[in-house]
Amino acid sequence: MTISDTALATAILKLRAAGCVFAEDEAAILREAAADDATLNDLVGRRTLGEPLEQVVGHADFAGIRVRLRPGVFVPRVRSELLVTVAAELVTGAAEPVTLAAERKPRVLLDLCCGSGALGLAVRHRVPALDLYAADLDPVATACARDNGITDVFTGDLFAPLPEKIKGSVDVLIANVPYVATAHIPLLPAEARDHEPRSALDGGPDGLEVFRRVVKGAPTWLTESGVLLSEITEAQERNALEAVRNEGLDGDVIYDEDLDARVVRARRN
Numbered sequence: 001m002t003i004s005d006t007a008l009a010t011a012i013l014k015l016r017a018a019g020c021v022f023a024e025d026e027a028a029i030l031r032e033a034a035a036d037d038a039t040l041n042d043l044v045g046r047r048t049l050g051e052p053l054e055q056v057v058g059h060a061d062f063a064g065i066r067v068r069l070r071p072g073v074f075v076p077r078v079r080s081e082l083l084v085t086v087a088a089e090l091v092t093g094a095a096e097p098v099t100l101a102a103e104r105k106p107r108v109l110l111d112l113c114c115g116s117g118a119l120g121l122a123v124r125h126r127v128p129a130l131d132l133y134a135a136d137l138d139p140v141a142t143a144c145a146r147d148n149g150i151t152d153v154f155t156g157d158l159f160a161p162l163p164e165k166i167k168g169s170v171d172v173l174i175a176n177v178p179y180v181a182t183a184h185i186p187l188l189p190a191e192a193r194d195h196e197p198r199s200a201l202d203g204g205p206d207g208l209e210v211f212r213r214v215v216k217g218a219p220t221w222l223t224e225s226g227v228l229l230s231e232i233t234e235a236q237e238r239n240a241l242e243a244v245r246n247e248g249l250d251g252d253v254i255y256d257e258d259l260d261a262r263v264v265r266a267r268r269n
């Protein structure tokens with residue numbers, strides 16, 4: 001079945017009335033996801049109640065790939081493409097002067113706090129010869145990552161559910177942890193506050209609580225030359241680098257102006 005012009009026009013009007021700035025564009029995306037007029041109307045209803053567009057249509061386009069999303073799973077953000085780029089450069093050896101040991105291939109990539117698995121999958125899309133492992137606390141997220149084709153995906157707190165066999169063998173650990181400071185949660189757009197789990201957003205008083213735990217655990221899982229990459233905000237730079245140094249690691253921050261994104265890179269010194 002196709003969508004009628006009347007249903008599309010109604011969708012645009014409803015989206016505009018609900019305050020959608022790009023009502024025509026969103027209506028076109030919703031139309032693609034709907035099999036008939038009634039479904040389009042349902043999807044528009046969910047969108048006008050504030051659900052993120054990606055959750056309504058059930059997928060997100062991110063860093064060159066499309067991932068499936070389940071309701072309540074964190075929507076991958078455009079800025080996280082920096083994590084993907086830095087990870088892919090490390091794996092391919094293009095990240096001079098920071099390099100991984102040359103000898104062992106394929107590389108092991110661990111996507112911790114994986115959500116839909118978008119980040120790990122986007123790295124694997126760029127560098128197919130990778131062993132990808134992923135984990136998340138939220139079983140809905142890990143089911144979603146499995147939907148997206150990650151087979152080695154584990155549910156539990158940070159490193160706890162991971163298989164022993166990858167201890168000491170992770171070349172690149174990407175961890176897009178929850179890093180919003182608790183006091184800033186009310187300032188987030190309603191889409192995030194109301195439709196993404198608090199556990200995907202809240203990083204404690206300075207936003208770095210989960211990050212610190214990841215930094216503490218990372219050396220056990222990384223190879224000697226392995227690298228941890230994690231997204232942070234500008235305000236978190238000093239504390240994040242201090243957390244890295246406190247665990248005896250070297251760290252620096254990579255900034256991308258176009259994406260307005262920051263990634264902490266940490267490794268053994």
Ligand SMILES: C[S@@+](CC[C@H](N)C(=O)[O-])C[C@H]1O[C@@H](n2cnc3c(N)ncnc32)[C@H](O)[C@@H]1O
Pocket residue numbers: 074075076077080112113114115116117118119135136137138141156157158176177178179199200201210
């Ligand atoms: C900011 S989201 C990032 C999701 C995904 N990496 C992305 O960028 O699209 C943070 C994720 O961390 C997960 N998370 C929060 N606390 C965790 C913990 N203690 N152990 C494992 N995962 C956790 C949440 O369930 C959520 O999926």
